[in-house]
Amino acid sequence: xxxxxxxxxxxxxxxxxxxxxxxxxxxxxxxxxxxxxxxxxxxxxxxxxxxxxxxxxxxxxxxxxxxxxxxxxxxxxxxxxxxxxxxxxxxxxxxxxxxxxxxxxxxxxxxxxxxxxxxxxxxxxxxxxxxxxxxxxxxxxxxxxxxxxxxxxxxxxxxxxxxxxxxxxxxxxxxxxxxxxxxxxxxxxxxxxxxxxxxxxxxxxxxxxxxxxxxxxxxxxxxxxxxxxxxxxxxxxxxxxxxxxx
Amino acid sequence: xxxxxxxxxxxxxxxxxxxxxxxxxxxxxxxxxxxxxxxxxxxxxxxxxxxxxxxxxxxxxxxxxxxxxxxxxxxxxxxxxxxxxxxxxxxxxxxxxxxxxxxxxxxxxxxxxxxxxxxxxxxxxxxxxxxxxxxxxxxxxxxxxxxxxxxxxxxxxxxxxxxxxxxxxxxxxxxxxxxxxxxxxxxxxxxxxxxxxxxxxxxxxxxxxxxxxxxxxxxxxxxxxxxxxxxxxxxxxxxxxxxxxxxxxxxxxxxxxxxxxxxxxxxxxxxxxxxxxxxxxxxxxxxxxxxxxxxxxxxxxxxxxxxxxxxxxxxxxxx
Numbered sequence: 001x002x003x004x005x006x007x008x009x010x011x012x013x014x015x016x017x018x019x020x021x022x023x024x025x026x027x028x029x030x031x032x033x034x035x036x037x038x039x040x041x042x043x044x045x046x047x048x049x050x051x052x053x054x055x056x057x058x059x060x061x062x063x064x065x066x067x068x069x070x071x072x073x074x075x076x077x078x079x080x081x082x083x084x085x086x087x088x089x090x091x092x093x094x095x096x097x098x099x100x101x102x103x104x105x106x107x108x109x110x111x112x113x114x115x116x117x118x119x120x121x122x123x124x125x126x127x128x129x130x131x132x133x134x135x136x137x138x139x140x141x142x143x144x145x146x147x148x149x150x151x152x153x154x155x156x157x158x159x160x161x162x163x164x165x166x167x168x169x170x171x172x173x174x175x176x177x178x179x180x181x182x183x184x185x186x187x188x189x190x191x192x193x194x195x196x197x198x199x200x201x202x203x204x205x206x207x208x209x210x211x212x213x214x215x216x217x218x219x220x221x222x223x224x225x226x227x228x229x230x231x232x233x234x235x236x237x238x239x240x241x242x243x244x245x246x
Numbered sequence: 247x248x249x250x251x252x253x254x255x256x257x258x259x260x261x262x263x264x265x266x267x268x269x270x271x272x273x274x275x276x277x278x279x280x281x282x283x284x285x286x287x288x289x290x291x292x293x294x295x296x297x298x299x300x301x302x303x304x305x306x307x308x309x310x311x312x313x314x315x316x317x318x319x320x321x322x323x324x325x326x327x328x329x330x331x332x333x334x335x336x337x338x339x340x341x342x343x344x345x346x347x348x349x350x351x352x353x354x355x356x357x358x359x360x361x362x363x364x365x366x367x368x369x370x371x372x373x374x375x376x377x378x379x380x381x382x383x384x385x386x387x388x389x390x391x392x393x394x395x396x397x398x399x400x401x402x403x404x405x406x407x408x409x410x411x412x413x414x415x416x417x418x419x420x421x422x423x424x425x426x427x428x429x430x431x432x433x434x435x436x437x438x439x440x441x442x443x444x445x446x447x448x449x450x451x452x453x454x455x456x457x458x459x460x461x462x463x464x465x466x467x468x469x470x471x472x473x474x475x476x477x478x479x480x481x482x483x484x485x486x487x488x489x490x491x492x493x494x495x496x497x498x499x500x501x502x503x504x505x506x507x508x509x510x511x512x513x514x515x516x517x518x519x520x521x522x523x524x525x526x527x528x529x530x531x532x533x534x535x536x537x538x539x540x541x542x543x544x545x546x547x548x549x550x551x552x553x554x555x556x557x558x559x560x561x562x563x564x565x
Contacts, residue, residue, distance in 0.1 A: 017356040017380045024377075025363055059348060061470075086351040107355040111362035 006032040007122050010051035012042035012068065013084070014060050018107075022055060022114075029115060039063035043071060043198040051079070053122055056101075058085040058092065066099060067194040073100040074177045074195070078128070080121035084109065145180050147241040148228060150219045152176060161219045171196070175211055179229070179239035188236040212237055256333075260326045264319065271315045275308055338508065342526070350391055353384035394526055397456065401533050410448040415489070418449070419478060422458050429459075433466055433474035441482055447562060449538055457534045460527040461555050465493035482561060489557040497546040497553050506544060507532045531555075 009031045013019040016037070023033045034049055036042035039060045046054065054072070058065035069081060080102045085092065088106040096104050103117050143154035152159040154177060157168040168176070175196045178187070189208045197207070212231075216223040227243040282304060288294075360377045363369075369377070416439050423435060466474045477492045498506065507528050528542075535542040535557055546553035 015352050015356065017384060018352070018359060020380070021356060021359040021363060021377075025359075025366075028367055086348040086355070107351050108358045109355070111359060111366065 006030060007053065008032045008034070008049065008051040009053045009055060009118070010042065010045055010049065011035045011055045012037075012039065012060065012065070013055070013057040014038055015057070018057075025111060025115065026118070029119075031118075039065065039068040040198055042068055046072060052125060053118060054079060054081045055118070056081055056083050058083060058087055058096070063194045063198060066095060067191070068198075069096065069099050069101055070178075071195045071198055074174050074181075078125075080125055082117060082121060084114075147180065148219070148243075149221075150228075152180070159218060162221050163218065166218050172211065172214070175208075176215065179215075179237075180241070183239050183241040186232050186235050186238045190236075192236065208236075256326060256329055260322065263322050267315055267319055267322070271311060274311050278307055278311075279304070346391075350388065353388045353391075356384045357381055357388075394530070398526055398530060401453075401530065401537070410450055412446055413449050413451065413454075415445040415447055415449075416480065418451070418454060419458065422455050426459065429463060430466065433469075433476065435462070435476045435478065437478045439480040441480065443480075443482070445480065445487060445562065447538070447559065450534075453534045453537060457531050457557070460531050461491050464527060465491065465495050465553075465555075469493065469495035471495070485561050487559045487561045489559070490554050491556070492552065492554045494552045497549050497551045498544070499549050500546075503544060503546065507542070 009026050011019055011022050011026070011033060013022065013035065014037050019035045019037065023035055026033045034045055034051070036045045039062050042054075042056075042060075043063075045051075056065050056068060060068070063071075065083065065085070069083070072079065072081065077100070081100075082103040082105065083096050083101045084105050084107060085096075086107045093104045102121055105114060105117065145152045145154065150159065150161045152168070152173075154173060157170070157173050159166045159168055159176075175192065178192065178195055192208045212229055213223075215229050216226050219228055220226045228240055230238050230240065232238055360381050363377070364374070416437065419437055423430065423437070462476060465476050471494050475494045477490075479490055479492070481488045481490065532542050538559065540557055540559040543556045543558060544553060545556070
């Protein structure tokens with residue numbers, strides 16, 4: 001560590017003993033540590049506290065760890081995330097890595113190995129910062145996405161559609177990003193809620209429908225006959241970037 | 247998915263075998279009648295004594311054939327049902343192994359973490375004691391898990407139930423709560439017995455405690471409220487005693503209600519990682535209730551609305 005400010009680490013882990021053990025060790029290493037015991041508070045703490053690294057468990061009550069990961073990656077591509085999970089199957093590792101995790105350790109893990117990996121991830125992050133490639137936290141970068149005659153600039157949150165220029169809200173941008181990064185993949189209302197809002201089960205899914213109505217108004221030539229944001233009966237929605245070629 | 251393929255395969259085989267069986271029955275009868283009419287015409291032509299030929303037995307033959315084919319059909323059907331059930335159990339067992347390894351790995355992870363911390367750092371005595379408490383708790387958790395598996399084997403082999411003692415149920419519950427208060431520190435549990443009767447029952451104390459432990463820890467574990475609450479109440483209805491455990495937990499969907507007492511069954515699935523625990527708890531609870539000549543019921547108004555487990559025992563008063 002080459003700076004006077006302590007690096008911040010957020011631990012999202014529901015098993016109290018493991019969480020506290022991690023906190024103890026990371027604090028002894030000189031990090032500033034906060035523990036969140038479920039996905040929901042984890043996401044909230046991530047937003048308000050802006051940690052430099054996140055240690056994430058997969059089996060969490062409420063929103064599972066992979067949804068937390070996807071939710072974070074929608075807004076921040078750069079923050080190092082290390083998954084700590086009892087799931088040792090390659091399937092889970094592949095899934096985690098595909099959703100953009102930086103490292104994956106299976107429980108029970110070796111303390112020394114864990115600390116070294118954390119240290120390595122943070123060192124690498126500080127290189128980026130020295131090169132001026134990252135401006136603390138916000139990794140949106142150059143993000144312009146086009147589909148059909150529409151163009152969305154995720155860095156300025158300005159979109160161009162059939163109706164002209166539209167200023168997107170943060171929430172709209174987040175959900176849009178989820179759609180455009182998963183073209184052709186069906187997304188259930190529940191997954192959309194979990195990833196887009198960080199809600200748990202039991203919350204109304206009507207919210208998602210309202211956003212889709214808005215997106216169709218923004219980006220579809222004929223909102224009544226959508227080609228990009230299509231409904232899938234009893235499943236949810238699917239986004240097509242080039243509806244003709246599918 | 248290949249899993250649904252698994253299911254359809256035996257059904258197709260069943261249908262084909264039934265069709266083949268039906269056709270063969272039809273053909274047996276058809277050929278038999280054909281042969282016997284041929285014989286009859288022979289008998290007529292050559293003027294042989296009709297009594298010598300098996301004429302009168304046509305219907306007997308048809309009946310016997312039908313019965314035999316019926317038995318074969320039943321056999322195939324039973325094998326089919328058996329096969330489907332085994333497949334189901336296999337799938338549940340797979341689920342169980344998946345989530346139970348998680349259940350075992352968690353305390354091991356915590357233990358390893360603290361032991362390595364102790365090896366690496368010099369901690370103050372105060373901290374040491376705190377973390378040693380944690381480790382003891384985790385060792386307890388680990389041995390509980392192991393016991394649960396062993397108990398399962400014992401209860402299933404029905405060697406249990408022999409060591410029955412007479413206990414005052416309300417006192418037994420209160421005693422259990424007192425002895426295990428460390429599990430229920432952050433919740434409110436109330437016991438009420440409005441009728442005020444003393445219920446003396448022959449119970450196996452360790453099994454009965456296991457039943458209480460499973461129901462109560464479930465109520466706390468599957469609970470998102472700030473303060474988990476459990477109301478235990480005794481009620482007499484007809485010739486039965488109802489002991490209900492009402493919680494303010496996450497409740498359960500109607501579709502899952504019937505399945506929760508199945509061996510290895512868990513709400514949620516191991517694939518999306520929403521399943522937790524061993525899937526054995528409630529299966530054990532049901533078995534224990536049965537050993538005590540009672541049964542267990544569960545009711546929930548729906549997800550997020552809490553649930554009520556009711557232990558129903560035949561009504562007996564104290565002398």
